[in-house]
Amino acid sequence: xxxxxxxxxxxxxxxxxxxxxxxxxxxxxxxxxxxxxxxxxxxxxxxxxxxxxxxxxxxxxxxxxxxxxxxxxxxxxxxxxxxxxxxxxxxxxxxxxxxxxxxxxxxxxxxxxxxxxxxxxxxxxxxxxxxxxxxxxxxxxxxxxxxxxxxxxxxxxxxxxxxxxxxxxxxxxxxxxxxxxxxxxxxxxxxxxxxxxxxxxxxxxxxxxxxxxxxxxxxxxxxxxxxxxxxxxxxxxxxxxxxxxxxxxxxxxxxxxxxxxxxxxxxxxxxxxxxxxxxxxxxxxxxxxxxxxxxxxxxxxxxxxxxxxxxxxxxxxxxxxxxxxxxxxxxxxxxxxxxxxxxxxxxxxxxxxxxxxxxxxxxxxxxx
Numbered sequence: 001x002x003x004x005x006x007x008x009x010x011x012x013x014x015x016x017x018x019x020x021x022x023x024x025x026x027x028x029x030x031x032x033x034x035x036x037x038x039x040x041x042x043x044x045x046x047x048x049x050x051x052x053x054x055x056x057x058x059x060x061x062x063x064x065x066x067x068x069x070x071x072x073x074x075x076x077x078x079x080x081x082x083x084x085x086x087x088x089x090x091x092x093x094x095x096x097x098x099x100x101x102x103x104x105x106x107x108x109x110x111x112x113x114x115x116x117x118x119x120x121x122x123x124x125x126x127x128x129x130x131x132x133x134x135x136x137x138x139x140x141x142x143x144x145x146x147x148x149x150x151x152x153x154x155x156x157x158x159x160x161x162x163x164x165x166x167x168x169x170x171x172x173x174x175x176x177x178x179x180x181x182x183x184x185x186x187x188x189x190x191x192x193x194x195x196x197x198x199x200x201x202x203x204x205x206x207x208x209x210x211x212x213x214x215x216x217x218x219x220x221x222x223x224x225x226x227x228x229x230x231x232x233x234x235x236x237x238x239x240x241x242x243x244x245x246x247x248x249x250x251x252x253x254x255x256x257x258x259x260x261x262x263x264x265x266x267x268x269x270x271x272x273x274x275x276x277x278x279x280x281x282x283x284x285x286x287x288x289x290x291x292x293x294x295x296x297x298x299x300x301x302x303x304x305x306x307x308x309x310x311x312x313x314x315x316x317x318x319x320x321x322x323x324x325x326x327x328x329x330x331x332x333x334x335x336x337x338x339x340x341x342x343x344x345x346x347x348x349x350x351x352x353x354x355x356x357x358x359x360x361x362x363x364x365x366x367x368x
Contacts (some may be wrong), residue, residue, distance in 0.1 A: 004364055005035045005113075006086045007079065009094035011063040015045035016198060017091050017276030020120045021142070021356075023053050024166060028357040030055075037078065039063060039094075070308040077103040084111045085368050088360075092122060099135060112137040112367040116163070119299075123149045125207060130154055139362050142279035143300035143335040161363055165279025165300055166353040172288035176264035187265065189328050190221045193356050194266035195290075196259070197275060199230030204272025204296065206239065211322025213243050219330060222248065227262055263289040267336060268329045269311075272322075274299025284351050287343035293333045294325040294338045304351070310343035 006029060008021045015351035022038075029036045039058040040046045052058055060074050061067075078084070080103050087102060089095040095115050102110040113136050117123055123146060124132075125352035133139070133155050140163045141147035150160045182188065193212065197203045205226065212224045226236070226249060233251065240249045255262050263269065273291065286293055287304075293311035295301045307313045312325040329336045 001365070003033045003035055004085045004368060005083055006037070006088060006364070007065065007075075007082075007084045007098075008036060008038045008088045008090070009075075009098055010038070010040050010046070010090040011093040011097075012091060013041035013044035013046050015049050018116075019046045019049065020281060021116075021118070021165065021277065022090055023050055023055065024168070024353045025357060026050075026055060027053055027361060028353050029361065032357070032361065034234050034361075035082070037082070037084075039075075045295075062121050063097070065093060068093075068097060070227045071097060072101045076103050077287060079103060079111060080105065083108075086112050089113070089115045090118065092124075093133060095136075099132060099334050110226050112364075112368070114138045114140070114363070116140040116142070117146050117150065118142055119150055119274070119276060120146050123153055124162065125153055140360065140363075142277065143274075144303055146278060155203035161359060163356045163359050164351050165277075165281055165284050165304070166351050166356050167281060167288045167347060169348055169352055172260050172285060172290075175290070175291070176260040178261065179263045180262040180306070181258070181261050185252070187223055190233075191219060191267045192223050192225060192265050192267045193270050193294075193326060194225045194263060194286075195270040195272070196227040196255075196286070197271060197273065198228050199226070199233045199236060201232060202273060203230075203232075203275060205232070205236050207296075207317055207319060207322060208246065208270055208272045209236070209239060209243060209249070210319035211326065212249070213245060214319055214323035215326045215330075216245075216248060218327065222330070224249045224261065225252050225265065226250065227252045227255050246305075259285070260289060263291055266291045267333070268326060269293045270322075270326070271295045271301065272314075280304060284347055285353070287340075287351070288349040290340040290344040292329050292339035294322070294329065295345060306346065310339055310346055313317060346359065 026036050026038050039061045087098040089098045098113050104110050138159050140161050147162045269291040271283045280300050283293050293305050297313045297343045305311045314321045
């Protein structure tokens with residue numbers, strides 16, 4: 001089929017939230033022969049990671065409100081010069097920028113404008129948002145909750161498309177050796193719970209720590225690895241001290257290249273919040289690594305974790321409920337391993353990057 005010419009805009013500079021799914025999508029579309037251009041805020045981890053993935057980035061873009069007029073001129077020239085078919089946006093700023101910078105192309109009209117909503121709060125309920133959505137040809141929602149919200153704010157059902165999150169399955173395909181990480185943190189053969197999440201407000205770390213503290217009553221040898229960095233680390237370290245968990249909780253810092261090894265240490269993976277990208281990639285990666293997942297029923301986690309089969313969903317904010325879920329996994333190691341194996345199969349069957357790319361490509365074709 002005729003390759004498409006697609007412009008992706010992501011007004012993000014950090015390696016978090018929308019960054020990895022955007023890179024996976026752009027790389028996958030390019031691998032299928034499409035001409036894909038990607039613009040991000042320069043000068044930080046998103047740009048560096050995109051280049052590591054072999055992607056060439058647009059130059060001369062700032063993607064900030066202060067530079068909107070200059071960016072608009074740059075994008076108009078690009079769209080006209082390259083004959084762009086689709087403008088695919090990922091944040092509110094680049095969504096508006098995409099709307100105002102699509103010149104009509106000779107004999108083709110304006111390129112179609114589409115948007116991926118990576119979190120629920122990005123779907124606005126105000127009049128400006130309604131005007132923007134009416135002029136958007138298609139939207140992609142990374143969770144069923146976001147999908148429902150898009151319909152609630154007036155986006156026509158036939159323009160709303162669910163795309164499940166995805167993980168780099170090949171990266172976690174093989175059983176990694178947990179010994180280097182267990183040796184690094186002197187874990188021995190202790191049962192280990194791992195949580196990967198930015199250390200930021202509203203990420204559920206307080207609930208996780210309270211639930212883990214209760215678990216220690218019956219499993220005093222258990223250890224909790226908190227993987228990530230962020231502005232609340234000091235607060236969480238103080239809370240760990242107050243709860244008397246200094247010898248049981250390990251702050252590993254940010255782990256990237258050896259993340260498969262870190263996940264391999266886990267007898268159970270935990271995620272208490274959806275974060276900035278509600279497809280909850282951390283849980284998908286844990287499933288791909290064959291780990292049972294204990295998670296709260298937030299974001300895309302209800303359609304990701306199959307309760308009782310690939311892990312457990314916690315229905316409330318009670319530490320006792322979190323503790324009970326941990327115990328259900330750790331008290332029956334064979335069941336935990338079976339859940340991990342089922343999670344790996346589910347990650348491959350439902351959450352492969354190819355499946356998301358199939359959906360996006362099909363929508364693009366329908367618009368063009």
